[in-house]
Amino acid sequence: MKKLVAIAAVLMLVMVGSAIAVLAQGYATQPADAKIVPLGEEGTAYENQEPGVQGGTFYCAAISDPKKWNYVTSHETSTTQYCFLMLKGLVDSNPINSAIEPELAKSWDVSEDGLVLTFHLREGINWSDGTPFTADDVVFSFNDLYYNEDVETDTRDILILPDDTYPVVEKVDDYTVTVTLSMTFRPILNSIGAPILPKHALAQYVHKLNPDVPVGTFNSAWGLDTDPAELVGMGPFMVESYAPDQHVTLVRNPYYYHYDANGTQLPYFDKYVILTVASQDVSLLKFRNGELDALGIRATDVPILKREEAVKDLTVLVDADVAVYGTSWIGINQDIGLADGTYENLRTLYRTRDFRAAMSHLVDKQAMIDTLYNGLAVPQWSPVSYLSPFYAGRDYYGGPVTETDAVVFEYSLDKAAALLDGIGIIDRDGDGWRDYEDGTRVEMELNTNAGNTVREGVSLIVSDRASKIGLKLNFVPVDFNTLVNKLFASTGEMIVLGLTGGNEPNNGANVYSSGGGLHFWHYSAVDEPTELEKKIDELLDAGVSTLDNDEAFEVYKEYQITLAKDDLGLVYTVNPAFTYAFFNKVGNANISSPIATPSGTNGLTMDLCFFK
Amino acid sequence: MKLTGFRVFVLVSCVLAAFVVAGMASSITELEDIVGNEIIGRIAPNISAAAGMQLASEYADSKTQAELETLVTSGETAGIRTAARMALSIVYSQKTVIELTALSTGDIDPAIREAAAAPLQNFLIEMSADDLKTMAVSGATHEIRLSAADLYYLKIRGDLTAEKLEKEAVSNDSDELAYMAGEYLGGFYLSFAPKTQDELVELAKNGESEGMRVAGATALTSLLIESDLTAGDLEKAIAAMGTDYPELLQAYTDALSRRYSS
Numbered sequence: 081m082k083k084l085v086a087i088a089a090v091l092m093l094v095m096v097g098s099a100i101a102v103l104a105q106g107y108a109t110q111p112a113d114a115k116i117v118p119l120g121e122e123g124t125a126y127e128n129q130e131p132g133v134q135g136g137t138f139y140c141a142a143i144s145d146p147k148k149w150n151y152v153t154s155h156e157t158s159t160t161q162y163c164f165l166m167l168k169g170l171v172d173s174n175p176i177n178s179a180i181e182p183e184l185a186k187s188w189d190v191s192e193d194g195l196v197l198t199f200h201l202r203e204g205i206n207w208s209d210g211t212p213f214t215a216d217d218v219v220f221s222f223n224d225l226y227y228n229e230d231v232e233t234d235t236r237d238i239l240i241l242p243d244d245t246y247p248v249v250e251k252v253d254d255y256t257v258t259v260t261l262s263m264t265f266r267p268i269l270n271s272i273g274a275p276i277l278p279k280h281a282l283a284q285y286v287h288k289l290n291p292d293v294p295v296g297t298f299n300s301a302w303g304l305d306t307d308p309a310e311l312v313g314m315g316p317f318m319v320e321s322y323a324p325d326q327h328v329t330l331v332r333n334p335y336y337y338h339y340d341a342n343g344t345q346l347p348y349f350d351k352y353v354i355l356t357v358a359s360q361d362v363s364l365l366k367f368r369n370g371e372l373d374a375l376g377i378r379a380t381d382v383p384i385l386k387r388e389e390a391v392k393d394l395t396v397l398v399d400a401d402v403a404v405y406g407t408s409w410i411g412i413n414q415d416i417g418l419a420d421g422t423y424e425n426l427r428t429l430y431r432t433r434d435f436r437a438a439m440s441h442l443v444d445k446q447a448m449i450d451t452l453y454n455g456l457a458v459p460q461w462s463p464v465s466y467l468s469p470f471y472a473g474r475d476y477y478g479g480p481v482t483e484t485d486a487v488v489f490e491y492s493l494d495k496a497a498a499l500l501d502g503i504g505i506i507d508r509d510g511d512g513w514r515d516y517e518d519g520t521r522v523e524m525e526l527n528t529n530a531g532n533t534v535r536e537g538v539s540l541i542v543s544d545r546a547s548k549i550g551l552k553l554n555f556v557p558v559d560f561n562t563l564v565n566k567l568f569a570s571t572g573e574m575i576v577l578g579l580t581g582g583n584e585p586n587n588g589a590n591v592y593s594s595g596g597g598l599h600f601w602h603y604s605a606v607d608e609p610t611e612l613e614k615k616i617d618e619l620l621d622a623g624v625s626t627l628d629n630d631e632a633f634e635v636y637k638e639y640q641i642t643l644a645k646d647d648l649g650l651v652y653t654v655n656p657a658f659t660y661a662f663f664n665k666v667g668n669a670n671i672s673s674p675i676a677t678p679s680g681t682n683g684l685t686m687d688l689c690f691f692k
Numbered sequence: 693m694k695l696t697g698f699r700v701f702v703l704v705s706c707v708l709a710a711f712v713v714a715g716m717a718s719s720i721t722e723l724e725d726i727v728g729n730e731i732i733g734r735i736a737p738n739i740s741a742a743a744g745m746q747l748a749s750e751y752a753d754s755k756t757q758a759e760l761e762t763l764v765t766s767g768e769t770a771g772i773r774t775a776a777r778m779a780l781s782i783v784y785s786q787k788t789v790i791e792l793t794a795l796s797t798g799d800i801d802p803a804i805r806e807a808a809a810a811p812l813q814n815f816l817i818e819m820s821a822d823d824l825k826t827m828a829v830s831g832a833t834h835e836i837r838l839s840a841a842d843l844y845y846l847k848i849r850g851d852l853t854a855e856k857l858e859k860e861a862v863s864n865d866s867d868e869l870a871y872m873a874g875e876y877l878g879g880f881y882l883s884f885a886p887k888t889q890d891e892l893v894e895l896a897k898n899g900e901s902e903g904m905r906v907a908g909a910t911a912l913t914s915l916l917i918e919s920d921l922t923a924g925d926l927e928k929a930i931a932a933m934g935t936d937y938p939e940l941l942q943a944y945t946d947a948l949s950r951r952y953s954s
Contacts (some may be wrong), residue, residue: 278862330703358818361847365817369810380849383879391950398883452850454884537850 106206106345113186113202115338117346117688119668125176129668131340132690134332137351139372139667140332140661141363143531144560145324145356149301149311152225153231155598156564165330165352165686166208166313167275168188168197170218172366174686178583180269184213184243184276184314184426194627198271202395205337207278207312215251220279222249224286225298232299234597236475237590238271247272266624266632267586273561281312316347316687328354338687339526343579348470348667348690359531367661368392372667374684376532377454385661391611395669399661403458403466406581408535410443410526410542414572414602415648425516426524426573434499436648442545443495448654452537460655461487463588470633472640477633485637487644497549507550514550523552527566528576530557538653539576567600576653585636586624592643593617601649612647667692718923718952723747726771733769736940740932742949744771748778764800773803789815796833796839805835813839821847827867841872854877854885856942860923861903874903878910889915896940909939916947923951 118124119131144158151163170184175400185199205213226235239246241263283289308319317330330352338346341516358364367375385396385459414431417423429435445459464471469478473486508515514522526543527536536557543553566572591598594609594617605613619639623632662669667690726743732733733740763776784807795808827840829919895908926948933941
């Protein structure tokens with residue numbers, strides 16, 4: 081009898097093992113609606129790439145751990161870099177030419193008046209756990225997550241229309257959804273590309289759908305303590321394991337629906353490991369030693385890697401003419417101490433436009449470019465990325481960058497000092513440091529994320545220049561996630577940080593609109609916007625309300641100039657040129673893209689790279 | 693009797709012809725044949741070493757730590773000793789900081805100290821630039837001073853310019869710092885302060901200090917690799933070069949090694 085039990089147990093194990101094996105195999109055959117990436121095909125965006133082979137583990141490094149796995153509630157790239165590997169939207173930007181192209185939707189139609197978009201979804205494709213993807217997931221993602229007021233998400237800010245409505249997402253059948261707009265909304269295809277999430281895995285956390293769970297439960301779903309096996313996605317990779325301060329390991333999603341023209345399922349890599357390291361120095365050392373396959377480098381790394389480029393068979397990619405997407409800035413918290421009635425002097429000072437203008441004059445951009453970037457950077461002044469066709473340094477939509485209308489606060493200690501004198505911030509006791517009117521010293525803390533040597537360098541330059549005119553600015557580096565917490569709790573005084581960017585200015589609505597979830601330098605504007613903030617809100621609305629790009633360009637030009645010259649919510653620093661390094665054994669690494677991320681490796685299109 | 697450069701060249705050419713088709717990728721077997729050849733090892737140790745550099749992974753996978761430690765010190769050719777030393781670095785990467793420190797500062801064969809000093813960098817990188825500089829000046833052994841000097845310059849890379857490095861490659865607080873200043877300077881000669889190949893050759897031969905010669909050689913290595921010179925061309929150049937210009941010889945050796953791998 082015991083023997084029979086044992087045999088039964090073995091059989092059970094074999095059967096369970098078989099079931100798991102079937103699941104892990106993914107599709108039995110290539111789905112009819114798979115997305116084919118035409119690598120190497122002439123006349124396509126991918127003609128300079130080549131089909132690869134599956135296999136291998138790709139290594140890179142990051143100096144920050146993720147904060148969670150939940151894209152919807154995330155704010156920081158240390159989290160979203162993983163979410164974007166696990167999730168996909170209805171549409172996406174082509175990694176090479178930025179054109180909007182089909183993703184989970186295989187096609188779409190637009191009504192004559194432009195107000196109704198009908199998306200035809202790919203059929204026969206599955207989530208990473210094998211569950212079929214359907215229109216229910218799309219409707220769930222928008223109606224129950226992004227539009228759900230119980231859910232904390234910045235994505236609402238880029239989906240909201242000027243009339244305060246949202247695109248209405250409705251299921252027609254299992255593989256068709258419509259998106260209906262109440263008015264013209266130029267960037268709808270951009271906004272509607274927000275990642276789609278699995279209803280079958282996440283509905284249980286949404287109070288609206290499951291009243292048994294408290295309101296807001298979803299906000300803590302898919303935290304770092306979640307078993308990776310519970311994470312479900314449609315992207316190329318899924319999290320296999322996570323060890324704090326050590327690594328995140330991702331594995332190929334067996335149900336990813338992208339294939340190359342040879343019929344090989346993507347991604348090519350079996351695994352993708354992101355090592356957590358203490359600093360960019362360690363990343364550089366590990367890359368030099370061959371422990372990493374690619375590295376987002378800084379200009380100061382270029383000479384070091386150039387001398388090893390030929391010997392170690394790597395490529396140091398330097399494109400001095402291409403500034404990375406995104407912005408680098410000093411955030412001055414105008415709400416500091418507002419919650420508990422502290423920091424009154426400092427808050428008043430930070431809310432004074434001329435103080436922020438003085439800070440702008442203290443940003444020695446040329447010194448930053450020369451010493452931190454070896455000349456491989458450009459001065460930054462606008463909230464819109466240099467590469468965007470809407471960048472106000474151009475004379476017209478998509479035109480060449482001329483910087484004719486650039487807002488320039490030239491580095492000038494005299495002008496900065498005069499502005500501070502003008503608002504009564506002077507040295508009243510002769511100790512060499514400037515004081516408030518009540519005689520107490522103006523002393524401020526400047527934070528950035530420790531380990532980012534460039535931001536640390538920016539902070540040191542700014543605090544040094546401030547000290548030259550008697551302004552006491554104490555630089556204190558802190559851990560990245562601590563820094564992010566300071567931003568959201570509104571407890572940081574002054575912060576050097578950056579934001580990702582893209583071509584579409586409206587994607588900055590979550591930052592620059594007065595009610596934006598990332599309006600971190602003045603959160604109280606949601607209730608009491610300044611006149612300038614009201615104007616910026618109006619300009620953002622106007623920019624999305626026209627389908628004419630030339631008209632939108634003029635609107636966004638005024639928006640950028642207003643933000644940079646008058647509002648000065650953020651004081652911009654410099655924008656680095658695109659620099660990247662990878663070992664030549666990595667195929668298709670030349671499709672790197674100038675999008676700044678903590679590890680730099682999202683500059684690579686990870687599902688297309690392979691080992692030669 | 694000493695071999696003249698020309699006779700070395702003829703001898704090496706004959707021996708190598710049996711192993712390598714110039715310009716072609718070299719298999720593990722071909723490389724093992726080169727490093728195992730005592731004639732090449734004796735009359736053209738740099739060619740032997742160039743092949744040995746490409747065998748490090750193979751040695752690390754196929755030999756024990758004890759075997760490698762023996763080969764590092766008593767391998768019959770420069771190629772075997774080079775392959776073993778580089779393989780030992782790979783094997784040593786599993787050791788603790790205490791073990792690596794003991795090895796890299798111990799009264800043992802310098803090649804073993806060198807093998808340990810490379811993985812030790814993974815721990816030294818946590819030190820401040822000031823502490824690294826102190827170690828680069830007063831570290832117990834040349835190998836640990838060189839490792840520290842490397843990381844010192846890596847840490848302060850944001851402050852480096854070609855002009856600063858040119859000064860420090862000539863005059864510095866330690867020979868190791870001057871040497872590393874030269875290596876980092878070589879990177880500037882390939883990027884922000886470019887020099888011609890002729891200038892680099894002249895610098896590698898007659899630079900006013902070891903550091904400056906290293907700078908020229910470091911940059912020259914890349915230009916040689918990117919040139920049309922075949923493995924055969926580089927072998928001939930090495931064989932004919934003699935030992936009067938060690939930094940120039942090293943540049944050709946490193947370039948040849950890379951050619952063996954491609």
